[in-house]
Amino acid sequence: MNHKKIRKYRIPLKAGRWAKRHIVSPASHVLSKLKPLNPFRYLKIIDWYIIRKFIGTYFFAIALIISISIVFDVNENLAKFTQYHAPLRAIVMDYYMNFVPYFANLFSPLFVFIAVIFFTSKLASNSEIISMLAAGISFKRLMRPYMISAALISMLNFYLGSYVIPKGNVVKQNFETIYKNKKKNTSAENVQLQVGKGIIASIQHYDNTVKRGYGFNLYKFENKKLVSHMTAQEIQYDTISDARYHWKASSWRIREMKGLRENITSGMRVDTMIMMEPTDLIFSKGQQETFTTPQLRQYISKQIDRGSSNVVQYEVEFHKRIASSFASFILTTIGASLSSRKRKGGMGLYLGIGLALSFGYIMLQTVSATFAINANTPPMLAAWVPNIIFAIVAYFCYRQAPN
16 A cells, blocks of 8 residues: 555544544635625524424414404495495505505504514413523523514615605505595695705696696795796696606796896797696695605705795605614513513503503504694604604513513
């Protein structure tokens, strides 16, 4: 036997035996370095067990409560659907297919709380929580799968609330206008807004059905002095134009002031570009819920630049979408801390506390939003007040949790 050839592929061990040399490829070396970045590496069997319980109970609670809500809604609106001859396909696809995600996302804090309390109380009553703590798992470590589940739910809620539900609300509101309420704000009176730096537009009456305004005025100021004034008997938005902000003015007149001189031009019809659109002139109830988050941010920025006062409700909606995403973490902490102790009487007490706190959170959201709109409260503060208050409650409950 040629020992020189064997030594090329074997290395001596302490026991004197020979073993094959482990050859590491460059790709395997890189993968070994990236292994600590794999998030699934830190999830154990107990983590997957709690995550499955949490997510499964969460969606079960949604399916149960939304099913009951649909039954009550059908019972309430069936007469109107019949009266206005709403087709079955429109009722199912346009109304209820958008009804379900809207209310599921709206009451998501309630579903999270119910899910956490329901399955955690079940674990505690079966002495599973006690066994975990007795095996050396701290309550802090036990909260890891809860927080992972809350993060997944938060990301889902933010995506639905920012991109999916606003588009569905447009379809849902159009259905309600045709087959349910038969009411839609299609006109505006005495509209005034800033369409550019130092440029103010006003319309005495605007009809959104035909995209036409009457009694139009356009003022241009430089250094707080009026330098141009345009009037038009009618102004029509060009819906077929490729360019935005394209308007057609009828029976127009322009006065240009240059010092003590004044130049007047007039005509019967002229095409002009004015930095405003029909959506800037008509404000309908719940309009902020039909904008995706990027559209909402753009709309708020545009309205602030124009000096519009009707922007608070849009700012509240924008901040509320972000703040609501963090509610899952807060309410999960409260629910797990309350229901992880084994007590006599089952989960009835915890379920009652959970429902009370969840409805309290939703009510506080509504009250703070109303204060922001009507009492000049900062929109960002109004959106985050429920989270701040309930975060304090969550910290107190966590400190009292079993160790």
